[in-house]
Amino acid sequence: MRSISRERRRQAVWGYAFLAPALALFALIVVYPLLYALWLGFYDWPVFGEKTFVGLGNYARMLSSPLFRKSLVNTVYWTCCVVPATVVISLAVALLLEAKFLKGRGLFRTTYFIPVVTSMVGAAFAWKWLFEPTFGVINWLLGLVGIRGPGWLAGTTWALPAMMAVGVWKQVGFAMVILLAGLQTIPKELKEAATVDGASPGQQFFRVILPLLNPTVVLVLVMLVINAFRVFTIPYVMSAGGFTWATPGGPLDSTRVLVLHIYDMAFSKFQVGYASATAFVLLAIIMVVTIIQIKLVQRPFEY
Amino acid sequence: MRPDVSCGMTVKAPARAGLPHLKGRPLAPLQLLIYIVLLAGAVWTLLPLAWMVSASLKPLSEVMRIPPTWIPLQPTLDNFRQVFVQFPFGRYLLNSVIVAAVVVASVLLTSSLAGYSLAKFNVPGRTFIFFLLLSSLMVPFQTRMIPLYRMAVAFRLIDTRLGVMFPWLIDAFGIFLMRQFIATIPTELIEAARIDGASEPFIFVRIILPLTKQALSALAIFTLTANWEEFLWPLIVSTSAASRTLPVGLQSFAEQYGTNIHWQMAGSVVAVAPLIIAFLVLQRQFVEGIAMTGLKG
Numbered sequence: 001m002r003s004i005s006r007e008r009r010r011q012a013v014w015g016y017a018f019l020a021p022a023l024a025l026f027a028l029i030v031v032y033p034l035l036y037a038l039w040l041g042f043y044d045w046p047v048f049g050e051k052t053f054v055g056l057g058n059y060a061r062m063l064s065s066p067l068f069r070k071s072l073v074n075t076v077y078w079t080c081c082v083v084p085a086t087v088v089i090s091l092a093v094a095l096l097l098e099a100k101f102l103k104g105r106g107l108f109r110t111t112y113f114i115p116v117v118t119s120m121v122g123a124a125f126a127w128k129w130l131f132e133p134t135f136g137v138i139n140w141l142l143g144l145v146g147i148r149g150p151g152w153l154a155g156t157t158w159a160l161p162a163m164m165a166v167g168v169w170k171q172v173g174f175a176m177v178i179l180l181a182g183l184q185t186i187p188k189e190l191k192e193a194a195t196v197d198g199a200s201p202g203q204q205f206f207r208v209i210l211p212l213l214n215p216t217v218v219l220v221l222v223m224l225v226i227n228a229f230r231v232f233t234i235p236y237v238m239s240a241g242g243f244t245w246a247t248p249g250g251p252l253d254s255t256r257v258l259v260l261h262i263y264d265m266a267f268s269k270f271q272v273g274y275a276s277a278t279a280f281v282l283l284a285i286i287m288v289v290t291i292i293q294i295k296l297v298q299r300p301f302e303y
Numbered sequence: 304m305r306p307d308v309s310c311g312m313t314v315k316a317p318a319r320a321g322l323p324h325l326k327g328r329p330l331a332p333l334q335l336l337i338y339i340v341l342l343a344g345a346v347w348t349l350l351p352l353a354w355m356v357s358a359s360l361k362p363l364s365e366v367m368r369i370p371p372t373w374i375p376l377q378p379t380l381d382n383f384r385q386v387f388v389q390f391p392f393g394r395y396l397l398n399s400v401i402v403a404a405v406v407v408a409s410v411l412l413t414s415s416l417a418g419y420s421l422a423k424f425n426v427p428g429r430t431f432i433f434f435l436l437l438s439s440l441m442v443p444f445q446t447r448m449i450p451l452y453r454m455a456v457a458f459r460l461i462d463t464r465l466g467v468m469f470p471w472l473i474d475a476f477g478i479f480l481m482r483q484f485i486a487t488i489p490t491e492l493i494e495a496a497r498i499d500g501a502s503e504p505f506i507f508v509r510i511i512l513p514l515t516k517q518a519l520s521a522l523a524i525f526t527l528t529a530n531w532e533e534f535l536w537p538l539i540v541s542t543s544a545a546s547r548t549l550p551v552g553l554q555s556f557a558e559q560y561g562t563n564i565h566w567q568m569a570g571s572v573v574a575v576a577p578l579i580i581a582f583l584v585l586q587r588q589f590v591e592g593i594a595m596t597g598l599k600g
Binding site: 008011012014015016017018019021022023025026029030031032033034036037040089092093096097099101102108110111112113114115116117118119120121122123125126127129130134135137140169172173174177178181226229230232233236237240259262263266267272275276279280282283286287290 | 355368413417420424425427446449452473475503531550551558570574578581589590
């Protein structure tokens with residue numbers, strides 16, 4: 001008995017010793033900042049001057065703030081375009097790469113994966129010049145087929161869609177890899193059986209492949225939605241600087257997304273309390289999306 | 304080098320069941336269409352990189368030429384010389400490498416230690432700890448960044464490399480990943496070593512670590528890829544070349560010399576090339592590492 005309890009104590013001591021570095025850092029850079037942010041969200045804290053407790057005042061202020069609403073609308077717009085486009089394109093690529101006759105499959109996969117490992121800021125600058133209205137390659141290409149391209153990043157209508165194209169470019173390879181892994185789990189016999197039974201390729205896809213791939217698609221969707229709500233680098237880099245020094249999120253806040261709004265409020269306008277409250281709204285959105293995912297995936301799934 | 308990113312999901316030529324496709328025949332229209340679509344996608348994927356590399360090798364006047372000259376007419380390496388001599392891109396590169404190396408090392412060490420503990424030790428409260436770590440995966444960095452900035456100010460970490468790296472020194476996802484992986488190692492192996500009188504640190508270093516190489520390399524690649532392009536945090540905490548990493552170095556260059564596209568593209572090549580080259584060499588490991596984020600969330 002004694003030796004068992006001693007062994008247990010010894011295990012607990014070593015267990016905690018191994019956990020200690022991670023837990024100490026976790027408390028310092030995750031738990032404490034999170035609680036601090038929650039607390040800050042209840043205060044009005046201007047650059048110069050004392051902080052005052054405002055309760056839910058910051059959250060109420062958000063509801064009536066046109067800038068917050070604008071950034072939320074832009075983020076939702078981004079999400080509603082980038083996420084479906086990425087899923088459809090990556091699913092199409094994954095399925096086409098499975099085609100039996102295809103040669104150079106590995107080379108295609110490598111190519112489509114490259115954006116995932118391409119540092120976004122460098123790529124965003126290249127894209128920015130590709131979208132340049134007068135000497136940019138994209139308008140030159142459009143010109144070849146007789147289309148006069150828009151001013152892209154220079155105008156309020158096309159700036160965000162141009163950036164969305166970059167968002168899709170960055171993420172297709174990542175979604176493709178996960179979908180390909182999902183496709184490999186579908187038993188070949190099922191597809192073959194469907195073909196023998198006379199199913200057309202369309203029926204095969206919608207009746208056999210898609211239902212079986214469903215958990216993977218949900219997973220990819222959720223990750224893309226979370227990424228979409230956290231988007232920052234692409235709009236920031238592609239809207240700031242350039243020939244005319246422009247403010248990030250421009251022109252005219254047409255590319256101001258939620259994180260850019262938080263960043264601007266905290267580090268340019270120095271409204272720390274208000275920015276923290278806005279960051280908590282972001283947290284709430286991501287929690288809701290994650291919980292929906294857990295609910296969807298937990299549904300028992302049978303072949 | 305084998306251009307295969309199958310991540311263990313090898314595509315064997317299966318027994319042909321669909322429409323018969325005969326060898327030697329010209330491609331059916333549908334097959335041709337598939338090739339065209341895939342090629343168009345590949346061109347779109349490589350377009351910015353091709354333009355970036357091309358622009359980095361030619362003078363500014365040629366960069367703005369229409370139609371673009373993909374192969375430079377007047378090839379030059381002068382842009383790279385400028386970027387390293389006249390501008391502190393060497394310093395940015397060094398900062399990026401140091402920050403990434405320390406972050407990866409710290410994440411690997413803390414994750415494997417904590418994962419081992421949670422998987423194999425009877426620690427009181429481990430369910431609660433595990434639950435806490437898992438729920439923290441939902442918290443976006445953006446929610447913590449304002450307090451982290453205030454901490455950086457308080458600890459005098461603004462514009463230091465330690466300031467750039469400290470929010471990333473652990474990763475709850477890494478702990479989760481290592482726990483799941485180490486849980487599959489038979490406990491008898493550890494107990495046998497204990498009976499033989501091996502110390503606990505010895506067991507960790509000599510038994511656990513060698514058996515988790517695969518997970519460690521995936522975690523290293525995943526962490527490196529994320530850290531190499533981290534932009535938001537260094538944008539907040541770095542204010543000079545002393546601590547700027549490549550992404551924010553590029554941004555600050557653009558704000559001052561934004562019209563010098565040729566130099567900017569040379570800097571961009573410096574920023575993107577290391578990871579792309581690493582990927583081309585270690586394709587399978589990269590795809591596995593990134594695909595493992597499929598477990599995340």
